[in-house]
Amino acid sequence: MNAVPLFVAIPLGAAFLIPLFGLWWKKSGEVLATLSTLVLAVMAISSIGAPAVTHHMGGWAPPVGIALVSDGLAILLLIAVNVIGFLCLVYSLKYMQVYSGLPKYYSLFMLMVAGMNGVVVSGDLFNLYVFLEIASIASYALVAFGVEADELEAGFKYLVLGSVASVMILFAVGTVYAVTGTLNMADAAREISTRFGGPEMNPALLLAAALFLMGFSLKAALVPFHAWLPDAHPSAPAPISAMLSGVVIKSLGVYAICRVFFHVFGFMPGVTSSVILANIMIWFSVLSIVFGGLLAVGQWDLKRLLAYSSVGQIGYVMLGIGVGARVLATGGPRSLAGLAILGGLFHLLNHAAFKSLLFLASGAIQQATGTRDMKQMGGLKERMPITAMTTNIAALSIAGVPPFAGFWSKLIIIFAAVKAGLLVVSFIAIAMAFVTLVYYVKLQREVLFGTVRGAVENAREVPALMYVPLIILAIFCVGFGLLYPVLGYRILEPARDALLNGAEYIKLVLG
Amino acid sequence: MKGMTLIVKTISDFVVAFIVVFGAYIVLYGHLTPGGGFSGGVIIACAFILLMLAHGKDVAFSKLSERAAHILDSAGAIAFLVIGWIGVVGGFFFLNVFGRGEQFRLLSSGMILPANIAIAFKVGSSLFLVFSALAIFRRRSFRSMIEDELP
Numbered sequence: 001m002n003a004v005p006l007f008v009a010i011p012l013g014a015a016f017l018i019p020l021f022g023l024w025w026k027k028s029g030e031v032l033a034t035l036s037t038l039v040l041a042v043m044a045i046s047s048i049g050a051p052a053v054t055h056h057m058g059g060w061a062p063p064v065g066i067a068l069v070s071d072g073l074a075i076l077l078l079i080a081v082n083v084i085g086f087l088c089l090v091y092s093l094k095y096m097q098v099y100s101g102l103p104k105y106y107s108l109f110m111l112m113v114a115g116m117n118g119v120v121v122s123g124d125l126f127n128l129y130v131f132l133e134i135a136s137i138a139s140y141a142l143v144a145f146g147v148e149a150d151e152l153e154a155g156f157k158y159l160v161l162g163s164v165a166s167v168m169i170l171f172a173v174g175t176v177y178a179v180t181g182t183l184n185m186a187d188a189a190r191e192i193s194t195r196f197g198g199p200e201m202n203p204a205l206l207l208a209a210a211l212f213l214m215g216f217s218l219k220a221a222l223v224p225f226h227a228w229l230p231d232a233h234p235s236a237p238a239p240i241s242a243m244l245s246g247v248v249i250k251s252l253g254v255y256a257i258c259r260v261f262f263h264v265f266g267f268m269p270g271v272t273s274s275v276i277l278a279n280i281m282i283w284f285s286v287l288s289i290v291f292g293g294l295l296a297v298g299q300w301d302l303k304r305l306l307a308y309s310s311v312g313q314i315g316y317v318m319l320g321i322g323v324g325a326r327v328l329a330t331g332g333p334r335s336l337a338g339l340a341i342l343g344g345l346f347h348l349l350n351h352a353a354f355k356s357l358l359f360l361a362s363g364a365i366q367q368a369t370g371t372r373d374m375k376q377m378g379g380l381k382e383r384m385p386i387t388a389m390t391t392n393i394a395a396l397s398i399a400g401v402p403p404f405a406g407f408w409s410k411l412i413i414i415f416a417a418v419k420a421g422l423l424v425v426s427f428i429a430i431a432m433a434f435v436t437l438v439y440y441v442k443l444q445r446e447v448l449f450g451t452v453r454g455a456v457e458n459a460r461e462v463p464a465l466m467y468v469p470l471i472i473l474a475i476f477c478v479g480f481g482l483l484y485p486v487l488g489y490r491i492l493e494p495a496r497d498a499l500l501n502g503a504e505y506i507k508l509v510l511g
Numbered sequence: 512m513k514g515m516t517l518i519v520k521t522i523s524d525f526v527v528a529f530i531v532v533f534g535a536y537i538v539l540y541g542h543l544t545p546g547g548g549f550s551g552g553v554i555i556a557c558a559f560i561l562l563m564l565a566h567g568k569d570v571a572f573s574k575l576s577e578r579a580a581h582i583l584d585s586a587g588a589i590a591f592l593v594i595g596w597i598g599v600v601g602g603f604f605f606l607n608v609f610g611r612g613e614q615f616r617l618l619s620s621g622m623i624l625p626a627n628i629a630i631a632f633k634v635g636s637s638l639f640l641v642f643s644a645l646a647i648f649r650r651r652s653f654r655s656m657i658e659d660e661l662p
Contacts (some may be wrong), residue, residue, distance in 0.1 A: 058603055058605040
């Protein structure tokens with residue numbers, strides 16, 4: 001037996017043991033959640049470079065049974081989810097002490113991790129939907145965990161919009177099942193390519209594709225489906241904001257788009273709808289880059305600025321994926337499509353590192369100064385040197401300053417867009433990279449540097465349990481850029497190859 | 512007097528036992544007839560919800576306390592996961608390693624019956640907890656919420 005089901009079984013077991021033990025043992029959440037996330041993180045890191053495997057639940061081979069699949073793309077996401085999850089959990093140990101009902105918090109946290117791991121390893125469309133709901137419902141509750149009026153409002157808004165997305169996805173799953181007669185992704189892909197190949201896509205499948213794109217885009221918070229994110233991400237406790245922006249929108253949104261569109265529907269040259277879908281992806285991502293960036297400039301609430309920045313950066317991730325899809329659909333060179341997808345996936349990994357760092361740091365700043373208003377801050381470098389320096393590294397990385405990791409991933413994406421002939425799109429992406437720099441310079445100027453003023457006067461550095469995760473994430477921000485040759489070869493290229501070769505996936509699952 | 516009228520109380524006391532027995536039947540015969548852990552658990556939870564509606568929450572909690580419901584809730588989920596783990600003995604998660612037994616008998620089809628019972632505990636106690644949370648929730652009018660916001 002391989003270890004793939006453990007990625008779901010361990011966090012699910014912890015999620016239900018914590019409230020049970022929590023009735024007698026107050027520290028159950030802290031101990032069990034730390035242990036299980038540590039085990040998951042170690043398992044995820046040790047699966048680097050492992051060959052692609054499938055696990056047949058209950059011994060039933062697909063397409064009859066449910067398969068859990070761990071290929072290059074899944075391993076990339078498993079590493080992001082579980083490593084960031086562990087660091088956010090370590091940070092929570094100290095940060096969450098001011099809240100009550102902690103066993104519930106840790107239980108929901110583990111449910112969210114179980115849902116995300118489930119989405120990533122699921123080889124079955126309906127199971128993907130079920131795990132997506134587990135992760136989403138846990139995150140609705142976690143956004144409202146503070147139970148203040150504005151947190152409940154943000155949680156409710158997230159719940160309503162998230163449910164709309166879930167209904168779309170469920171409807172699309174049903175449509176695919178009605179047309180192909182199977183829910184297994186590999187089997188559905190084989191049915192679609194053999195029975196419904198040709199220049200025109202089956203209209204029912206086209207409807208399913210549109211619904212999938214809309215539902216997953218809402219989960220990924222791409223403009224025009226981003227309205228919930230700027231409320232939900234700032235309202236959540238800081239470690240949850242870091243999880244939501246760092247990994248939830250990627251595993252539920254971007255990963256699901258990649259898996260469903262590249263593997264189930266496939267981007268074939270000579271199919272008109274493939275080109276249209278790829279173009280829609282590029283439009284959504286350009287809109288996200290533009291609106292996320294421009295709206296972030298005007299924000300004075302620290303966490304809200306970071307939330308709008310997430311909308312913009314997820315646009316860059318999707319731009320890489322979308323350009324790759326367009327090159328495949330128009331019959332361009334596969335190496336160019338691979339380059340664009342590699343850039344998108346690299347930016348996904350980088351964004352997981354620096355955005356979770358920034359949200360964790362914003363929580364540390366909020367706890368030390370008692371405010372999120374950037375107008376009341378200044379000179380944080382003097383009072384909280386470690387938080388300020390790590391924030392600075394993440395800001396430089398996300399703004400695309402060489403040699404930090406964010407520069408290289410944006411460079412690859414823009415380079416691929418130019419090579420694919422999308423000159424206007426690449427011009428917008430470059431211009432908005434400067435806007436990203438503008439609002440992170442604003443963050444540096446107003447919060448980190450300058451004279452000590454306002455709420456920062458009495459601030460003190462946060463305890464070690466909170467700044468050690470920040471330091472580790474800052475090392476990632478630098479290391480991903482400098483160690484690209486190792487990282488790229490071991491993690492990113494297997495993920496890119498998994499996305500490019502849909503036939504390999506079918507062979508892996510169906511044997 | 513808490514709860515509803517004497518007529519409602521008498522009738523609900525009378526039918527509660529039948530509802531629980533019917534729910535247990537749905538759970539136990541889930542692998543042979545339509546139904547299963549989820550629907551049976553919902554029916555059993557309905558019996559307790561009926562008690563709560565008729566007699567008020569104190570009587571319902573004296574039959575099944577909130578703490579006990581929490582324990583059953585988590586224990587049911589863990590039991591289901593443990594059943595999944597037992598399959599690992601045979602090499603696959605959720606592999607049906609128990610004996611299948613004779614077809615159409617109560618004790619047959621291996622781990623489907625224990626899995627149904629675990630789901631029934633989980634679903635029944637969660638549904639009861641959801642309803643009791645709604646019952647405990649103190650109603651706060653919209654007007655008072657607006658007045659709080661005003662300076």
